Amino acid sequence: MVFDGHSDLLYDVTRRRLAGEARVLERHHLDRLRRGGVGGLVLALWYGRGGGQTFWEAVPGAESPARRLELMLSCAQAEFAECPWLAVVRTAEEAEAAAAAGKICAFLGMEGMEGLRGPEDLDRLAALGLRLGMLTWNEENPFAAGAAQDPSKGLTDLGKQMVRRMEDLGIVIDVSHLNERGFWDVMNLAHGPVIASHSNCRALCDVPRNLTDEQLRAVRDSGGTVGLNVYHAFVHRDPAKQTAETLALHAAHMAEVMGVEHVACGFDFCEFMGPPDNEGAAGLEDCGHIPAFFRCLERLGMSQAELAMIGWENLLRIFKGTQ
Numbered sequence: 001m002v003f004d005g006h007s008d009l010l011y012d013v014t015r016r017r018l019a020g021e022a023r024v025l026e027r028h029h030l031d032r033l034r035r036g037g038v039g040g041l042v043l044a045l046w047y048g049r050g051g052g053q054t055f056w057e058a059v060p061g062a063e064s065p066a067r068r069l070e071l072m073l074s075c076a077q078a079e080f081a082e083c084p085w086l087a088v089v090r091t092a093e094e095a096e097a098a099a100a101a102g103k104i105c106a107f108l109g110m111e112g113m114e115g116l117r118g119p120e121d122l123d124r125l126a127a128l129g130l131r132l133g134m135l136t137w138n139e140e141n142p143f144a145a146g147a148a149q150d151p152s153k154g155l156t157d158l159g160k161q162m163v164r165r166m167e168d169l170g171i172v173i174d175v176s177h178l179n180e181r182g183f184w185d186v187m188n189l190a191h192g193p194v195i196a197s198h199s200n201c202r203a204l205c206d207v208p209r210n211l212t213d214e215q216l217r218a219v220r221d222s223g224g225t226v227g228l229n230v231y232h233a234f235v236h237r238d239p240a241k242q243t244a245e246t247l248a249l250h251a252a253h254m255a256e257v258m259g260v261e262h263v264a265c266g267f268d269f270c271e272f273m274g275p276p277d278n279e280g281a282a283g284l285e286d287c288g289h290i291p292a293f294f295r296c297l298e299r300l301g302m303s304q305a306e307l308a309m310i311g312w313e314n315l316l317r318i319f320k321g322t323q
Helices: 009-018 026-033 065-080 091-099 117-128 158-168 180-189 213-222 244-258 289-299 304-318
Strands: 002-007 039-045 086-088 106-110 130-134 170-174 225-229 261-267
Touching: 002 261, 002 289, 002 304, 009 026, 009 065, 026 039, 026 086, 039 065, 039 091, 039 304, 065 244, 086 091, 091 106, 091 304, 117 130, 117 158, 158 170, 158 180, 180 213, 213 244, 225 244, 244 261, 244 289, 261 304, 289 304
Parallel strands: 002 039, 039 106, 086 106, 106 130, 130 170, 225 261
Antiparallel strands: none
16 A cells, blocks of 8 residues: 655646536546555645646636635645545544545645745644645745755745744744755754655766655655656656656655665655656556566665565654644
């Protein structure tokens, strides 16, 4: 069973529900989730406009990030009410109970906080079930700068207040989209586990969204995890090596640098977003192919106990005792 620490399925839910569809997860995604052995997800609220290539351009009034966030929250809540097979949870214990009952469990996450005014907005979101948060997507906002921005810009004073409030509320801090200075600012502020939900290794693919070995060790020292990302451009610079086998090498490198107990899954499948350039690595085109990735890990010599740690146990551990 697999716990995917970063899923953008709420993007598809929102797009389709705003166009009049219902039961989106069941009708379009459930079969693949089950084929992939997905027993748990972090469902991310990503309401960015992604360079203007999203459905939001056709939604009246969606120019405001705050408005887009509210629309996505509304669509998510309506969708959850139609999914008796899905349990939206807040703790590891609730997730384990859902799995025992044969349900897929889902934690609610946020990918970028440009739609928030400040720490006071986190209180309402925590009450709605928010359990994981990223200060930025790739943009610069009032809190921090994303990985696509100036790497020397750190957290703003307001961003530091957000980090402190997240910890107070038991919202897990996710640094996957932060630039380097922001990453280290978070590490210097945080008192508990910090995760990078969907980032690979800079040593194997030198792009800003991946983490250096020094950053990997810092996440380890916080007690956190790093989630393996299928996105082809984060797996290797050479298109011929953008494969499930190469992603398995990222897992092996993480295990060597951090210890296997800090390696997790954060696959970031987004084939449903359409072109351009959203493909997963070859062999990992959608979540139904996840078992093939774990076979790659087996061929590298990982034990069944290690596969269980990467697939489910390591990330779920982060949600124990944080709510």
